[in-house]
Amino acid sequence: MARGNRDFDVSVRDADGRPLLGPRITFKVNGEEVGEVPMAEGHGSIRDLHPDDTLEISASYRLHRTQIAKPGKEQASHTFTFNTVAAMSKGAEKMFAAIFGVAFLITILVIALIVPNPTPFQYQVFRIVLAVAVGGFTGTFSGFLEVQISGWLKAGGALAAFVIVFFYNPAALVAEPPPARPAAVSSILDSHPRSLPQQGAASDGQPATRPVRG
Template sequence: MDALRYLISIQGTDNRQEISALLDYQQKSLKHFNYIEEFVGNSDLLGARESAKWAQGFAEDCYSVLEAMPGHWELLRSEFERLGLNPATCEPISTAFANMQRMVVAYLPREKRKALYQQLKGESLPVFGFEKKAKNYMSMNKVMSFVFGVSFIIVMLLIALLKPEPSEFQYKVFRAVLALACGGIGAVIPGILEVKVSKAIKAGGAIAIFVIVYFWNPAKMIG
């Protein structure tokens, strides 16, 4: 905001100073937009979107940021042209701000996102996030982990029936494999789990389930 105020305050003065102020404003505003864009991606990785209220509120924030973009780029384009710079050099890439747009698509009413889409497209700004859904690679990884876990547990059950009294070495191998299998299944179970074995070993999520099964005997503890 300070960069914008300064840019406006020196309009009509020294050309070189105006160009410097314009480029500074462009850089700072782009840094601001990119920070929010990156934060959207990180919020998904950290599981923040599991809170409906948080996701709804953040989507509304993304809407406000996107809504301000037409005015921002109108200013940049006009100033670039006025100062003899190539306006094309200030244009965002075709996939810019897709994360924010997908947040709007996911959590806001259809009429609001449609109006915003038309506004951005009318100003020749990127709408990639409105038109292309994100591929959920994480879900596929979880499915594979679950399939791996279930498959190995079935194998372990068959081995237990065929060899009810394994040797000490076999028992350790079976226990390690069972811990890995349980960790794979645990990857698809929602919730937060954290265990601490010692000062050196601390784990959370699916790894925590592996640690519990490997270092302890849950069935024996319950019994």
């Protein structure tokens, strides 16, 4: 018997009504398994069913019990609901990674203006945070970057950006020596003072004469 134009749509949702990522949807027509969607993004469908075909659908998700539905012939869709919370989608993951990356970069710039001469410990902390920020932002671009170090480390995307910033250290710390203090001004009488002429004696060794008033 030729099939008609009957289509059937299946949705898989979490407890909050959001699409679940990764469930397995299986279709049986007239008792025979005709196909499945192994890693559905919350949706699956079967097309070109005959109006008299009997349909059985099952949906399984991780460790939850498999749910089975046998919709009527007049029914065009069915929704499975699992008592769980949907994981974040790939697009949302990339968006949040970009947001946090930009936020960390702005924070580093602000701190660089506030703390112009960081201590070695502060510099290491800034270096790690900067590497994480650049890695998170770069992770939004799949296949954007790839790096290999001495044949033992190969990384791509976010990890590659982290490796470049952290290991290659593009923002090297320049430590300037503190300015030298001016030499202390010695007093007139230093540690080696000149001997002063004794009172009552002339500088040439002759007895000094006191002035006599008349």
